[in-house]
Amino acid sequence: MEAPVDFIRAKILDDTASNRYGGRVCTRFPPEPNGYLHLGHAKSICLNFGVAKEFAGQCNLRFDDTNPTKEEIEYVDAIREDVRWLGGDWQDREYYASDYFERLYAYAEQLIQMGRAYVDDLSADEIREYRGTLTSPGRESPYRNRGVEENLDMFRRMRAGEFPDGARVLRAKIDMAAPNLVMRDPTLYRIRHAAHHRTGDMWCIYPLYDYTHCLSDSLEGVTHSLCTLEFANNRELYDWVLATLGVYRPQQIEFARLNVTYTVLSKRKLIQLVESGYVSGWDDPRMPTLCGLRRRGVPPQALREFCRRVGLARVNSTVEYAMLEFCIREYLNEHALRFMVVLDPVKVVIENYPGNLVEELDMPLHPKNPARASRKVPFSRELYIERDDFRLEPPKKFHRLVVGAEVRLRYAYLVTCREAVTDASGAVRELRCVYDPQSRGGVSPDGRKVKGTIHWVCAGRAVPAVARLYEQLFVSETPEDVPESKTFLNNLNPGSVRAVQALLEPALSDMAVEGECVQFERLGYFCKDRDSTHALPVFNRTVTLRDTWAKLEKKGE
């Protein structure tokens, strides 16, 4: 599959052709370890690692850990795992902005020496007030023109811990009348007496994003610093810092962040769902987090394909969830092993089949891929089929089992139903059938057409599966205090994943490893959950069969 040439790849192509950066390509994926990675990050991961690979370059994993009050080691571990799972390979280049604190500090002193940075005693509120508004220029701080020596002294005392949180900040001296608010003397350092997950109590001043990110990129020799659109305003400052310091200058390129319908991709909202207990955790299968998707059985290949298909542009856009589902189905259809399962059984007795015989029939594990092994399934006089696969009064175009009609038991035999035994209430108890011994394997011996093919299990030998069918998989409670949660909880699965939750524990543990999906034919794809107590279904359209039946029957009536 040829990589589409989006505007970013075009730019890199250009830069390598003109030998800018010596033809080198280096990107980075720079998450802040303050939450779990989600679908939105997948786009960035695929982009950064993908581009690096395509151009024989490198992609670093860098934790943007400059805000100790929000970051935790739990998150860095989870992020590392998720990136690796998605296929990102940073080799030994695992970096932390906090590793650069000492050098960043030295650069700050250099800015002070150059007269391009100053310590400001104004409070946060005053700074905001002095900044001006979108349409009116700001005012200069009374501390703006402190001498170099005083600034240096103040800054060192900030580092030494002489001042409480918020007492002073280090600011760049740029232009309080700049039309771009980012350039109105941005804050570079703030005082934060807080323990950092890596540097502990070594520091009580921490650099801010705008100051840290560009220098980290520079220090690492990044060539193309890819970030989302909302940072476009910050690019001017990114360039200013590096130019003023006269250091190596990567270039920042922005692209539109990913939005997906029926879900939320905002760390703030996701964390709210977790903390308020509306979901069981970050890896709740309803979550759009990478770990949630993984637990749900979404293969990383599908996510990569999704990111590829979504494309890259500079327009804010919202991709339909259906696109994601398509990518998942596409991969699963190709790779998932097939099994038969009966959720709501009704007994079938093959009257002309010997009562003491059990045959071992071949069932391929994948119909389109004969290279896959097949397995033996037992077949005997008494079987179970899905209750729904038989109708006393069939709608039009129903071509499964009906009294007097012939259907194929998949990979087994052609059978004809002679009689439906019902109980006093009219419910079907048992189906009396006869089979055609010539049709072993399900082939029609004389070429006669048999439209219906249904699934079955051997009554005596089947793995007993406790199964339940739910119209809706998940409880749709609507948290009032979580914005957009209605959409979130109602649609994460639903409208979309209207599915089946089956307690298929024994069957599934027999067939799948955790995280792997198998297809229960005509039911959809199921994934064995980590505790193996239930199977996690299914991706909407994988249940298309159900949709299709419903549609056809509706039409028929």
Added chain:
RNA sequence: UGGGAUGUAGCCAAGGGGUAAGGCAACGGGUUUUGAUUCCGUCAUCCGAAGGUUCAAAUCCUUCCAUCCCAGCCA
């Protein structure tokens, strides 16, 4: 009322003076031992709007309209 960015189908998205790629969705049909898959077909007289330049404009120019981002000591 400042600055930055963006407008191509229901949703993504190519195309940057020569007469609108592709995918998802939708719809119609063929094949099929999963009513799945697969295959084939249909789906923008038109590119935010209005003017202008040109033999020729989605592409160039002008004006207008709409949407998003920026006033954290978050990233």
